[in-house]
Amino acid sequence: MLLSFLSLGSLVLQVAGITTDPTFSQLQDQAFVAGNWGLTQPGTTGVSAMQLAVVSESTVIILDKTENNPLKLVDGRAAWVSELDLNTNQVCALNAKTNTFCATGSFLGNGTFVSSGGTVNANDPTDGAGFQAIRLFTPCTDGTCDIVEDPTQLHLTSNRWYPSSVRLDDGSVMIYEGIGPFHNGIGINNPTYEFFPPKNINGFNGVKIPNQFLVDALNATHFPIMVLLPSGNIFIAANQQAMLFNWRNDAEVGQRLPGIPNGIRVTSPFSAGAVLLPLTPENNYTPEVMICGGSNVSDAIDPLQLNILSNTCVCSSMPQPRVMPELILLPDGRILIVNGAQTGVAGFGDVGDKIGQSNADHPALTPVIYDPSAAFGCRFSSEGMPASNIPRMYHSTSSLTPNGSVLLAGSNPNGGVSTEKYPSEYSLLLPDLNYLYSPPYMFQPRPTYTGLPATIDYNSQFKLSVDLPFNLLDIPSDCSFATHGVHMDQRYLKLKSILSLDRRTLTVTGPPSATHYPPGPAYLYVVTNAGSELWP
Ligand SMILES: *[C@@H]1O[C@H](CO)[C@@H](O)[C@H](O)[C@H]1NC(C)=O
Ligand SMILES: *[C@@H]1O[C@H](CO)[C@@H](O)[C@H](O)[C@H]1NC(C)=O
Ligand SMILES: *[C@@H]1O[C@H](CO)[C@@H](O)[C@H](O)[C@H]1NC(C)=O
Ligand SMILES: *[C@@H]1O[C@H](CO)[C@@H](O)[C@H](O)[C@H]1NC(C)=O
Numbered sequence: 001m002l003l004s005f006l007s008l009g010s011l012v013l014q015v016a017g018i019t020t021d022p023t024f025s026q027l028q029d030q031a032f033v034a035g036n037w038g039l040t041q042p043g044t045t046g047v048s049a050m051q052l053a054v055v056s057e058s059t060v061i062i063l064d065k066t067e068n069n070p071l072k073l074v075d076g077r078a079a080w081v082s083e084l085d086l087n088t089n090q091v092c093a094l095n096a097k098t099n100t101f102c103a104t105g106s107f108l109g110n111g112t113f114v115s116s117g118g119t120v121n122a123n124d125p126t127d128g129a130g131f132q133a134i135r136l137f138t139p140c141t142d143g144t145c146d147i148v149e150d151p152t153q154l155h156l157t158s159n160r161w162y163p164s165s166v167r168l169d170d171g172s173v174m175i176y177e178g179i180g181p182f183h184n185g186i187g188i189n190n191p192t193y194e195f196f197p198p199k200n201i202n203g204f205n206g207v208k209i210p211n212q213f214l215v216d217a218l219n220a221t222h223f224p225i226m227v228l229l230p231s232g233n234i235f236i237a238a239n240q241q242a243m244l245f246n247w248r249n250d251a252e253v254g255q256r257l258p259g260i261p262n263g264i265r266v267t268s269p270f271s272a273g274a275v276l277l278p279l280t281p282e283n284n285y286t287p288e289v290m291i292c293g294g295s296n297v298s299d300a301i302d303p304l305q306l307n308i309l310s311n312t313c314v315c316s317s318m319p320q321p322r323v324m325p326e327l328i329l330l331p332d333g334r335i336l337i338v339n340g341a342q343t344g345v346a347g348f349g350d351v352g353d354k355i356g357q358s359n360a361d362h363p364a365l366t367p368v369i370y371d372p373s374a375a376f377g378c379r380f381s382s383e384g385m386p387a388s389n390i391p392r393m394y395h396s397t398s399s400l401t402p403n404g405s406v407l408l409a410g411s412n413p414n415g416g417v418s419t420e421k422y423p424s425e426y427s428l429l430l431p432d433l434n435y436l437y438s439p440p441y442m443f444q445p446r447p448t449y450t451g452l453p454a455t456i457d458y459n460s461q462f463k464l465s466v467d468l469p470f471n472l473l474d475i476p477s478d479c480s481f482a483t484h485g486v487h488m489d490q491r492y493l494k495l496k497s498i499l500s501l502d503r504r505t506l507t508v509t510g511p512p513s514a515t516h517y518p519p520g521p522a523y524l525y526v527v528t529n530a531g532s533e534l535w536p
Contacts, residue, residue, distance in 0.1 A: 037367075038438035039386045043089030046071030046082040048424055049410030050395040053105055053481035055113055055139040057402050060084040061094070062409065064395075065101030066121045067416045067424075077126065081147060086401060094137075097149040098130035102162045104223075105481035106488050109171020109519035113137040113481070114196055115147075116175050117160035131159035134196060157198075158190055158208040162222035162268060166234055167489040169514035172197055174247055176211070176224060177238070182269055182303055182347045183220040191215045202250035209250055216256075217241040219299040222268035223486045227276045229287045232515040237274070237291065238267050239299065263296040268484050269347035270295035273325035273340075275487065277372050278333045280494040285516055290370070292337065293322040295345055303351045318380055322364045326398040326482065328406055329492045330439060331525040335370040338408055338437070339392035346394045346484065348413050356420030358413035363391030363422075367437065384440070393422045397482045402523055406437040445469035447528045449506070456510040464506045466499075470528040493517045495524075 047064040055061050064080045071079040071093050079093035080100060096115075103118040115137065118130020132155040136148040160178030168174055173196050180188040191214030198206035214221055217238040224238040233244045233253050240260045244253040266272035272294030279285045324340035344360035345351070351359045365387040371379050392398075394413035401407050412424040449464040456462060481488045493516055496509040506526070511517035 037385050037440065038436075038442060039388070040436050040438070042436060043084075044070075044091065045084060045409050046091035046093065047078075047080050048395060048412040049397050050412065050484075051100065051103065051105060051115075051482065052397045052399050052407075052409060053107075053113060054399055054401060055083075055137065056141065058086045059139065060086060060399070060401075060407070061113065061137060062091075063096075063100040063103065063105070063115060064410075064412075065119075066099045066124055066127045069417070092143075094147050096135055096147045098128035098133040098135070098151060100130055100133075100135070102222075102484070103130060103133065103135075104160075104163045104165040104175065104488060106165040106167045106173040107481075107520045108167075108173060108196075111138065111521050113139070114165070114173050116156060116165060116173075116196065117163045117178055119161045131161060132156040156196075156208075157194055157206070158192060160190060162484075163190075164224045164226050164486060165488055166226040166228055167518045167520060168195075168228060168247065169232060169518050171514075171519040172199065174226075174234070176226060176236070177214055177221055180222070182349060182351075183222060183299055185219045189214070189218065189221075191221075201247070204250070213241065213243050213245070213252065213256075214238065220265050220267055220270050223271070223484045224267055225272075225274040225289075225291065225486065226488070227274070227287070227289055228489075228515060228518060230279065230285050230513070230516050231287075235287070235289055237289075239265050239270075260291070260294070264294045265296070265299060266291050266294040269345045270297060270299070271324045271340075271346045271484055271486075273322075273327035273337065273487075275327040275329060275335055276491060277335075278329070278492040278494060279516060280333075281496050282494075285493075285512065288372075290327070290335070290372075292318055292327060292370075293325045293340065295323050297345055303347075303349075305352055318370075319368055319382060320364060320366075323360060324394060324396070324484070325364070326396075326408075327370075327487065327490075328398055328400050329490055330400065330406075331404050331527055332439070332441060333371075333373065333492065333494075335372070336406055336437070336439070337368040337370060338388075338398050338406070339396050340364045341391075341393055348394060348415060356414045356418055356422055358394050358422070360393050360413060360422075363393060365389070365391065390425065391422055392425075395484075396425075399482055399487075401436070404439065404442055404525070406439070408437065447526045449526050452524060458510050458513055461507050461509050464508060464526070465504060466506045466526060468499075468503060468526075468528050489518075491517060 045062050047069040049062045051063040062082045066080045069078045073079050073093050081094040081096045082091045084091050099118045101119045103115050105115045115135040118133050120129035121127040134154045163178035165173050165175045176193040179190040192208035194208045221238040227235040242257040272291050274291045277288045321342050322340045325337050326339045328336040341360035342362035348357035353359045366382050367385045368382050392411045396411035398408045417424045447468045449466045451465045453462050498507045
C-alpha cells in the first residue's frame with residue numbers, strides 16, 4: 001500500500017512563514033517575541049460556532065445545531081452549517097440534511113472532511129436525525145462545494161451524540177463513544193467505536209465494536225480525548241481514566257494508564273483541554289500529551305444539585321481555573337489557551353444554579369500562553385495578552401488560521417437562540433463576532449517560499465525556494481477540527497530540513513511515517529528566528 005502524505009494543493013499555504021523571537025537560539029526560556037497581541041473583530045459566523053475546522057487556505061467550515069440562526073438557506077429555513085471566507089469575512093450557508101448538534105469531525109487521507117454523529121431536535125419536524133449521520137465535505141476553490149449526505153445509504157451503525165474521532169495512519173477515521181445528553185451512565189451509553197470508511201477488525205465487519213474502557217470510565221465520557229501516537233497506538237482519556245489503544249487488533253495496550261490525578265474529570269461536561277505537544281527531531285518525536293483544566297465535580301450526583309460554586313481545577317501552574325478551555329498549537333511551538341469559564345461545568349439543561357440554561361460562570365477572558373520550551377514553573381504567561389470582552393462559554397470554539405492568527409468564535413450555552421446573560425453570540429440582536437488573536441509574530445517580516453509539491457511522501461525529500469528575512473527555525477505542520485474544547489487531530493510535527501549555503505533553497509524531509517503525521521491535508525509553515533543575523 002502506498003503511504004503517501006497528501007498535502008492538497010488547496011490546503012497548502014504557498015507563501016506562509018512565521019517569524020519568532022530575537023533571542024531563541026541564545027536563550028531558550030525567553031524564546032518568543034514579547035510584543036503585544038493584536039485583537040480585531042472582522043465579522044460574524046452566521047450560525048453559532050459550536051464546531052469549526054479550517055478546510056482550505058481561506059475557508060472555515062462552521063457547524064452548529066439546528067436552531068433559529070440568522071443565516072438562512074435558500075428555502076428560508078435557518079442554516080446550521082456555514083462556510084466562512086477568511087479573505088472577505090463573508091459567510092454562506094451549507095446544506096446539511098441532519099442535525100449536527102454535538103457531532104465530531106476529522107479529515108480522511110484523501111482530503112475529504114467527515115462530520116459524524118449528532119442528534120435530533122424534536123421541536124423541528126424538518127430536522128433530520130443526526131445520531132448516525134455521516135456528512136462529507138470536500139473542500140474546493142470555486143465556491144461550489146457543499147455537504148454531501150445520503151442518510152439512507154451512508155451512515156454509522158449506531159447512535160453517536162458527543163462522540164470523538166481520530167484520523168488514522170491508514171487514511172481512515174475512527175469514531176468513538178457517544179449517546180446520552182449531559183453525561184452518560186449505565187443504560188445511557190454507547191461504549192463502542194467504528195470506522196469510516198468501514199473495515200473488518202477482530203471479526204467486527206463494518207459494525208460497531210464494543211470497548212470496555214468506555215464502560216469502566218463512566219459516567220462523564222463524552223468527547224473523549226484521543227491522540228494518535230507515533231507508535232501507532234491511540235492515547236485515549238475519558239472522565240478520570242486513560243489508556244493506550246491499538247486499533248489494528250482492537251486491544252488495550254499493556255496495563256491501564258494511571259488515572260487523572262486530584263479527582264479531576266477531563267471530558268464533557270467537565271471539559272478540560274488537551275494537546276499533543278510538538279513532535280520534533282530534537283525530542284526524538286517522543287509524544288507528550290498535556291491536559292489542562294477540567295473539574296473535580298462528582299459525576300454521580302444529580303446534575304440539578306450542581307452549583308456554580310463548584311471549583312474547576314487549576315492545571316499545575318495555570319494562572320486560573322478553567323473549564324472548557326481551547327488549547328491551540330501555534331506555529332512557533334507554543335500553546336495558546338483561550339475561551340471557557342472559571343466555575344461550573346459545560347452542557348445545559350437539567351443543572352442547578354442556572355444562568356440561562358447552563359451553570360458555567362466567571363468567563364475566562366484573558367488568554368494564557370504555555371511555552372513547553374521554558375523552564376518548569378515559568379511556562380504559563382498572560383503577559384501582553386489583551387482580554388476579550390466576549391465570554392466564550394459552552395459551545396464556543398477556536399482555531400489557528402493558515403496565516404498564524406487565531407480565530408475565536410461561538411458561545412451558546414442554551415438550547416436555542418437566547419439573549420440571556422451569556423447569549424447566543426450569533427443572534428440577530430447580538431451578532432456573533434469572531435475574534436482573531438494575532439500573536440506578535442504576525443507583525444514581523446515574514447519568510448516566503450514557493451515550490452511546495454501538491455503531495456509529499458513520507459521520508460522523502462523536496463526542495464523549496466525560500467526568501468528568509470531571518471534564520472530558519474522550524475517547519476511544523478498542522479490541520480485539525482475543534483468542538484467542545486476538543487481539538488481532534490491537532491498536531492505539530494517539525495520536519496527535518498537543510499538550508500543551502502546561499503540560503504535560497506531549503507531541502508525538507510517529509511514526516512518519518514504515517515503515525516507521525518497521518519495521510520491527508522496539512523499546513524506547512526516556515527518559521528524563522530527574528531533575532532539572528534541573516535548572514536552570520
Ligand atoms: C490573517 O488572516 C486573517 C483571517 O483571514 C486576516 O483577517 C488577517 O488580516 C491576516 N493577517 C495577515 C498579517 O495576513
Ligand atoms: C474520499 O473517500 C471517501 C470515502 O471513500 C469518499 O466518499 C470521498 O468521495 C473521497 N474524496 C475524494 C476527494 O476523493
Ligand atoms: C474540588 O477542589 C476544590 C479546590 O481544591 C475543593 O475545595 C473541593 O472540596 C473539591 N471538591 C470535590 C468534590 O472534591
Ligand atoms: C453514574 O451516575 C449515577 C447517578 O446518575 C450513579 O448512581 C452512578 O454511581 C454513577 N456511576 C459511576 C461509575 O460513578
